[in-house]
Amino acid sequence: MKIIMLGAPGAGKGTQAKMIAEKYSIPHVSTGDIFRANIKNGTQLGMEAKQYMDQGLLVPDELTVKILLDRVANEDCKNGYVLDGFPRTIPQAEVLDKALSELGDQIDYAINVDVPDENIVKRMGGRRACLSCGATYHIEHVPPKSEGICDSCGQELVLRDDDKPETVQNRLNVYHEQTQPLIEFYSAKGVLKTVDGTMDMKEVFEAIVTILS
Ligand code: ADP
Ligand code: AMP
Numbered sequence: 001m002k003i004i005m006l007g008a009p010g011a012g013k014g015t016q017a018k019m020i021a022e023k024y025s026i027p028h029v030s031t032g033d034i035f036r037a038n039i040k041n042g043t044q045l046g047m048e049a050k051q052y053m054d055q056g057l058l059v060p061d062e063l064t065v066k067i068l069l070d071r072v073a074n075e076d077c078k079n080g081y082v083l084d085g086f087p088r089t090i091p092q093a094e095v096l097d098k099a100l101s102e103l104g105d106q107i108d109y110a111i112n113v114d115v116p117d118e119n120i121v122k123r124m125g126g127r128r129a130c131l132s133c134g135a136t137y138h139i140e141h142v143p144p145k146s147e148g149i150c151d152s153c154g155q156e157l158v159l160r161d162d163d164k165p166e167t168v169q170n171r172l173n174v175y176h177e178q179t180q181p182l183i184e185f186y187s188a189k190g191v192l193k194t195v196d197g198t199m200d201m202k203e204v205f206e207a208i209v210t211i212l213s
Contacts, residue, residue: 001026001080001212002105004087006182007113009171010124010163011197012204014136016113017084019205024212027076030084033134034067035059040131054161056170058088058178065095080108088179093186110186111208113197117172124168128157141201 001024005013014030021028035053038046045067049059058064068086071077087093100106115123126139130150137144137157144151162171186192195207 001109002100002107003080003082003212004107004110004186005082005084005113006110006179006186006192007197008115008117008120008175008179009168010120010127011113011115012123012201013084013113015142015201016111016204016208017082020082020208020212023209024080024082026080026082027074028084029068029071029077029081029086030134031059031064031068031086031088032084034071036131036134054167056162056167056174058174061089061091061095064088065092068092068096069099087182090181090185093182107186107189107191109212110182110189110192111211112183112186112192112194113204114194115197119198120172121165121168124163125159125165127160127163129160129163130155130157 003020003026005017007013014032017028017030020026035046035049039050039053040046045063048063052059064086068083072081087096096107123138126141128137128139128144128148129135130153132155133150133153135150135152136142144157148157149155150157161167183192193211195204195211197204199207
C-alpha cells in the first residue's frame with residue numbers, strides 16, 4: 001500500500017503517518033525528518049536544506065526528489081510506504097508518478113488532513129520535537145511524561161526553529177501557493193480522500209483506517 005499524506009504544516013500528517021506505519025507495518029518516510037537528521041549530522045545536504053527550512057521555504061526540488069527516490073528504492077519500501085511531507089509541489093508529484101509508472105505502479109491513497117489556518121498557528125506553537133528520534137509532542141494535546149524530555153529516547157525536546165510564529169505564517173503561504181494544488185492533482189487521479197483533521201487524533205486515525213480498509 002502506497003500512501004501520501006497531504007495537508008498544511010501542522011495538520012497532523014506526521015502524527016497520523018506514524019500510526020498508519022505501525023498498523024500496516026510499512027515505513028514512515030518523512031522528507032522533513034531526513035533533512036533534520038542531515039542538519040544534525042552536519043552533512044552538506046543538511047547545510048543547504050537548513051537555509052530554506054529556517055525561512056519557512058521549500059527546499060529546491062532538485063535536492064528533495066533525489067533523497068526521496070533513493071529512500072523509496074530501499075528494500076523496506078517494497079511492500080509500500082506512507083509519505084509524509086512529500087510531494088509538496090506539482091513537479092515533485094510528477095517525478096514520483098513517473099518513477100512509479102515505470103515500475104507499473106501507482107499511489108493508492110492521497111489522504112488530505114484538512115485543518116483551517118487558524119487552528120494551525122495554535123498547534124505549531126505547542127509542538128515539541130525530539131531531534132534525536134523524530135518523536136513529536138504537543139504541550140496540551142500530547143504532553144511528554146516528563147516536561148521537555150522525550151518519552152522514547154530521553155533526549156531534550158525543542159520548539160523547532162521553523163515552528164516559531166513568524167515562520168509559521170510563511171510556511172502557510174508557501175503551502176497554499178505550492179502544495180495545495182496537489183489536492184486537485186490527486187483528485188483527478190481518483191485517489192484523494194479527505195479527513196477532518198480538527199477532530200481528536202484518535203478520531204482522525206479511525207477515519208483514515210475506515211478509508212484504508
Ligand atoms: P505535520 O506533520 O502535519 O506538520 P504534526 O503531526 O507534527 O503535523 O502535528 C502538529 C502538532 O499538532 C503536533 O504537536 C501534534 O502533537 C499536534 N496534533 C496532531 N494531530 C492533532 C489533533 N488531531 N488534535 C490536536 N493536536 C494534534
Ligand atoms: P516538515 O517536517 O514536513 O514540516 O518539513 C520541514 C521543512 O523541510 C519544510 O518547511 C521544508 O523547508 C522542508 N521540506 C520537507 N519536505 C519537503 C519537500 N517535499 N519539498 C521541499 N521542502 C521540503
